[in-house]
Amino acid sequence: MADDIVSVTRNGLRQEARDLVELAASEEAVAELLRRGLDWLTRVVRFDLATLFLLREGKLVAVAARGPLASDKVRRHELKLTDFPTLRQALETRRARAFTQEDHSHGDGDPFDGVLDLPPGHSCMVVPLCAGESCYGLLTLDRTECETYPRELVELVEVYGQMLATTLQETQQKSTLERLHRREHEHARLLEAQLGGDEVGVLETSRSAAVRELARRARQVAETETPVLLLGETGTGKERLARAVHRWSPRAEAPFVTLNCAAIPAGLLESELFGHVKGAFTGATRDRAGRFQMAHGGTLFLDEVGELPVELQAKLLRALQEKTFEPVGSDRTVRADVRILAATHVDLQQAIAQRRFREDLFYRLSVFPLRLPPLRERLEDLPQLCVALLEEQARRTGRRGVKVTAEGIVRLAAYDWPGNIRELANALERATILSRKPELGAESFDLPLRAPGAKAAAEAPPLVEGAVPTLEEVQRQHILRVLTLTQGRIYGPGGAAALLGLKPSTLQSRMKKLGITRLEQYVAVTPNLEES
Template sequence: MNQQRLVLVVDDEKTQRRTVAGILEGWGHEVKEAESGREALDALAGQAFDLVLTDLRMPGMSGLQLLQECRAVRPDVAVVVMTAFGSIETAVEAMKSGAADFLTKPIDLDQLEVVVKRTLEMKRLIRENKLLRRRLEETSAGFKLIGRSRKMAEVLNRAARAAETDATVLIQGESGTGKELLARSLHDLSPRADRPFVAVNCAALPETLLESELFGHVKGSFTGADRDRPGRVAAAEGGTIFLDEIGDVSPLVQVKLLRFLQEREYSPVGSDLTLRADVRVVTATHRDLPAAVAAGSFREDLFFRLKVVGLDLPPLRERREDIPELAALFLERFAQRYQRPARRFSSEAMACLMSHPFRGNIRELENVIEQAVVMARDVVIQAEDLSCVGAVPPGGGAETGLPTLAGVEGNLPGVLEALERRIVMETLAAFSGNQSSAARHLGLTESGLRYKLSKWRETDDTG
C-alpha cells in the first residue's frame, strides 16, 4: 500500500480503534478517529475521506445508521463495517445497504490488509471511470455552453493551459457569462479532477460568517458556535475551492485570504491552531477589480495573488455568433427535461434572439429558451414564444451592437429581410461555412438555405 489515502476509523472501543488506526498509519495512510456515529458525520462533513471503517454496534447511532447517513453526506466514500463473528447477518444487511465489505472481530491483520487494499483499489477504478466520463462529456458540454466564437476560443485555450497547473485563476466577467461553469471546467481538466470542487458565494455571507464558512470555527468562538466545525477549505482538501464574487469581500477577510494564498495556511475562527491546506484556488468577480484597487477598496497585493492567470469572459452581446449554438443546446436540454415538442427555431425567432441585448448574458438566454420550450405548442419555436420579444429598448440597434440598417427605416419587410440576411451570414460564419449545420440551427432546410443564398447573390449581381 504505497499510495496514501484519508481513512476514518469509527469505534466506541478506544483500544480497538487505536489499534486499527495505528496499523493503517503504519501502511502510510492518513487516519482520523471518531468514537461515535455523530462525531464521524461531523468529520465527513468537513473532509472528503476515501474510506470509512466503522464498528456496527455502537451506542447512539449504530454503524448501519452511520452507513445510511454516509450515503447522503458523502455518496462516493467507501464504507467497510466491522462486526463480531456472531452478527454476520447484520454485516450482510450492511452490504445490501451499500457497504463495500466487512471485517469480523477480532480483526485479523492479513484480512484487514486484503479488505482495505481491495476496497481502495475498487474505489480508484470507479473514480477513474467517472473521471473519464466526466472529462469526455461534462467538460465538453461545459465549454459548449460557454461558447466557441473566436473570442471564447482564446479564453478557453488559456483556460486549458492553466488547468494543467495549480496556478491561482481569476475569472472576470459580467453576471451570467458562465464564470462558475468555466471554473468547474478548469477543475475537471486538472489533475485534481477526482477530488472535491467546492464553491463559495462570497457576496451571500456577512464578514463574520464568511470567515467561519471558509476556515471553520471552534466551539465557543462566537454565539451559536456549539461545536467545532471545519470550513469549506477543509472540505475542498486535495481539490479546488471556487470563491465566487471575490470582489465583494471585506478588508478583514481580504487580509485572511492574502495569508492563505501566500502560505496555504489558515486558522479556524477562535483557534490559535495553524492548519495547512492542499487546494487549488479559483476566484471570480463581476466587478472591476483594477478600479477597486485604484479606489483603495481592494488590496493590490491580494489582486496580484489572485490573478496569476486572468480569464476575461466577454458578454454575450460581444459574441453574438455564439447565440445560435447556445440556443440550440438549451432547446435540446429543456425539450428533453419537460418532454415538450419544440425542436427548432423559426427564422423570425432566431432574428429576435440575435438582436436582443441579453444584459443577463447566457443566464438570460437560458431563461428565455426555457420559457419558450414550456410555452411553445409546436415543433417550431416562433418569435411570439420568446419572452424577449419587444424587450429591446428604443434605439436598440446601437445599444445591442447591431449596425443601423441604412435605407430601410420604416419599411418592415426591408428591415426583416436585411436582418434575416445578416443572421444567416453570421450563422454560416459561426459554423465555418457548413450549410447543413447552419440550416439546422436556423430552422431551415438545407435546400431552403441554398435558395436564399442564391437569391441574395443574384440581387448583389444585379444591384
Template sequence: MLPEELQSIALAVAQVRAVDEVLDAVVRGLAAQPEWALARLWLARPGDLCASCPMRAECPNTSRCLHLVASAGTPRQARKQWTRLDGRFRRFPLGVRKVGRIATTGQGVLLQRLDGDSGWIVDKAWAEREGIRAFAGQPLVFRGEVLGVLAVFSRRELSAREFSWLRTFADHAAVAITNARAFEELARLRERLEQERDYLREEVRDALSFGDIVGRSAPLQRVFQQLEPVAATNASVLILGESGVGKELVARALHERGPRRGRPLIRVNCASIPRELFESEFFGHVKGAFTGALKDRAGRFQLADGGTLFLDEVGEIPLELQGKLLRVLQEGTFERVGEDVTRRVDVRVIAATNRDLPSEVQEGRFRRDLYYRLSVFPIEVPPLRERKEDLPLLAAHFVRQACARLGRPTLTMGAEQLENLQRYDWPGNVRELENVIERAVILSNGAERLRLDLALPETARRSRATPPRPTTPPAPTFVTDAELRRREKENLQAALDAARGRIYGPEGAAARLGLKPTTLASRMKALGIPKP
C-alpha cells in the first residue's frame, strides 16, 4: 500500500462526524486495497456477553473487553459477507491472543508469513481457503489511552514499511474516532439542551400566563384564579398588597386580558401628586387657569377615555380631594380647571394600595363611599415571603433581564445561592429581589456565577452566617416506607382527580402540588400511577 492511498483514506475519514460512519470508512478503505482481504476494528468497552463468549475460559477480567465494531473485506465466495459483527470473534478478552495482546501492550503485531506462525492462526481452514498469508494489527491510541485495535489480513506478504504506515494510519483513525465521539456527545448535549429549553419555555409560558407576572406557587395561582373572571369585565378592581409585590403588573394583566386591551392604560401615582395640582393632574386645565398654565392640558381621565386608569397608591389621596375623584367615578363627568364645560369619559378604574383601607375608613382618613366604589372586586397579592417557591423562576427572570440590560453574558445560579435567597424574608418583596439581582449582576463583572454574596442585604448575610440555636427535638415519629409510598400515591391521585387529569398549566395537578410537571410525571411513573 502506498502512503498516498492511506493519506486519502485518512482524509476521507476525518470528514465524517458520526462514530459508526468513521468506523465503517476505516475498514472499507483498508479492505479496498489490493490483496488486503479483510480489515477489522475492535474498541474497548465494558464486558457484556460473558456468559456466551467462546473465549470466556481465557478471559482474565470480565469487566472490559474488545468489541468488534466494524468489519469489511472481499471474500473469494461472493455470496459471503464479511461485514457481520456477531461472529465467533465479536469479543476478544484483553491480553488474550494477538488482538487482545495488542490492546494491553499498546504495541503492534506484524506476521509477514502466517505459514511460519501457525500458532497465531485460530481458524487454519479459513486462512487456507481465503489464501491469507499475512496479518498486521496496530493499537488505536489517543493521548496515551488505547481505544482499540485495527487489524488487516492480507493475501500477500506485508512489508515493514507498510506496517509502519499502518501505525500512522491507526493514529489518524484514533483521532477521528475521538473527534466523532466528541461530535456525537455535543449533538446529544445540544439535543438535551434543546429539550430543556423547550421545557423551560413551556414553564415560562405557564409562569407568564398573566403578562409579566412570574410564578407558579399556590398563593399566586389563587390570584390568577381571581384575575381570570374579572379581567373580562369592566368592573372596578382594588389591588391590595405590600409595597413591591407587583400590583402594577396585576393591573397591567387585567387591562391586557380585558375588553379594553386595544385602548391606553394610564398610570397615576397618587402619592407623587402635590395637593395643589391634584385637579389639574386628574382632570386637566385650560390656558391661564393658574400661574404656570401656559397652554391647555388634558388630564389623566381624558387620556384614559375608552381605556383603563390605574390609580397606584390610591390611599395617599388627601381626604378633602377624594370627593372630586368620587364624582367622576360615579357620574363619568368632570370639568377642566378654569373651564365650565362638562366632559364625559368612559374609563375603567383599577386602584392599588399598600394601606389597610378598611382601617383607614374606620379612622376617618378615607371616604367610605369611595372605598366601596373602588373595591367592587378586591384582589390581594401575596408578599414574596409567602411564595418563596417562586424565587428560582423570579431570580432567573431578573438575571436574564439585568444581563441583557447591562450587556453582560447570562450568569448562572447554584443551589446554594437559591437557598440563600429563600432564607431571606424579603421585606421589600419582588422589587427588592429585582434590585438585589441587578446589584449582583453589576458586582459579578467577569465572573461566570452570580455574586449574590456581595449583593444580599447585611441582615440576610448575618442570618446566613449565624446558625440557629439548637433546640431539643421532639420525640421522632415515623411510618414505614410502604405506608409512606401509599400516602404519597393517594396524595398524587387526589391532585390528579381535582385537576381532572391535567398535569400542566395553572390548574394542573403539578401546580396544585407545587411541583414541576416533569417531577410529577417521574413520581407517577415510580408509584405506578398511569398517565391520564
C-alpha cells in the first residue's frame, strides 16, 4: 500500500488548513468548501469514491462526492444511523476506522448497498467529522480493490477530517454571526427611525422653497465623499439633516456615529474621538475604540464642532486628510475610512478671527456648507411639522390620534420660535400632556405673541410718530400670514376666511381695501392645511 500514500508533509497539511479557513472566511458556500476538501484528498489517498455525509435529524445525508464512482444517485444517498451501528460508533468514539473483509461479512452491511455494486472485502474507510463538542457528519472512502487501508493512512486522514470539521464549525459560526449582525442592524435601524423620526419626509415635501432646495443640494452631496458643514441656529434640525445625508449616501448600510463636541469635557474628547489603550490614563483599564473606529466604513457626525478645543483640532485635521490617527497612549497608527459631517451654530469666521478655530480645519470641513433656515422663516411648514412631531411623540408615549387644529396652527404661527423645531416639539408635548382632548386648539398653547428676549412694552423706547404701524398695516400683515398658512385658499373649512372668523366675501372685500390682490403667490404646491 506504499503507492497509496502520497508523501504529505506537516507544512502541507497546515497550508491546506489555512486555505480552508480562508475559504470559510470569504463566505463561500459550504458546498464549495466541501468540494475543495474532497479535491485535496486526492493528494493523500487513492479512492474510487469519496463521499461527505452531514448529520441532519438522525440521518446521514450525502452532500458531496468525488471519484470515478461518484454519481447523482450517490449524491442523493441517505442513511439512517439506527441501521448502521458501526457508523454510529465511529461518531461516538470520534475515531477513523478502516474496514476489513471480516467486517463486511459480519458487520451491519455496506452503506452503499443498493446504490453501488462494490465487491465483498473492498477497501473502505470511515472518518468522523467532529470539532469541539459537535459532530457534523462522516467522510467515507471506498475502492473496488480488496485491500485494507493501512493504519498510518487512516490516522493521516483522521487528522484531515478533524481539520475539515473545524472549518465547517467556523463557517457555521460565521454564518450565525452574520445572521445576528443583520438582525441587530435592522433592529438598530428601526430604533433609530423611532427615536430620531423621519428626517427625510419633512425635507423633500416641505412647503418652503428654501427647504426643498436645501434637500435637493443635500441629495447631490450625499452621493459623494465630500465633508459637509451644516449651519443654522440651535434646534433647526441639523442632526436630522445629517441622518438624511447618511441615508441618501452609498454608506447608508454602514454605521452612523454621532459625537456632541460640546457635551464632553475637553480632557476626554480626544479619547472619545480616537479611543485609548489600557493604561493610557487613570481609569483606562482596557483598550477602548473611539468614534472614528466605530464609524469605520460609515459616517461620523460631529455636532457643535465649533466647541472643539484648539489643541484637538490639529489631530482632527490630520484624521480627515490622511484617514489615520493614534489612539491615546499608543504609538500605533490606526486607519479608518470615515465620511465626516459637522454642524455648528457658532460663527466660525468670527471664531477664526478670535483664534478659537483653525482656519485650515474650517476650509476642510466647509467644502459643501448647508444652512438650515430657522422655523420663523418656514412657518408654512408648521402643519406638516406638527404632524411629524406628534407621530414621533406617539411612538414614545403611546398616545395616538392627537392633532393640531387650524386655529392652533394660526396660534403657533404668531410666535417667533427662537428655539426652532426643538422648541416646537417641546410645546407640542407640553400641550399634549395638559390637554385631555385629541385636538390641540389655540387655547392649548401658552405662548407669548413675541419671542422671548424681545423688549416688553414697559421697557420699550418712547413712541415716536410714524414709527408705530397703523391698524390697517397690522390687519394686512395678519391676513397675509394666514393666507400663507392656507396656501392662498380662502373658502371652505381650514380656509383663510374660516381661520379669521369672517365670511369669504367680507375677507375678499377687506383684502381689496388693504391692497392684497396677488393671490397667485399663495397657490398651494403641497397638501392644504386641512389635509395636513
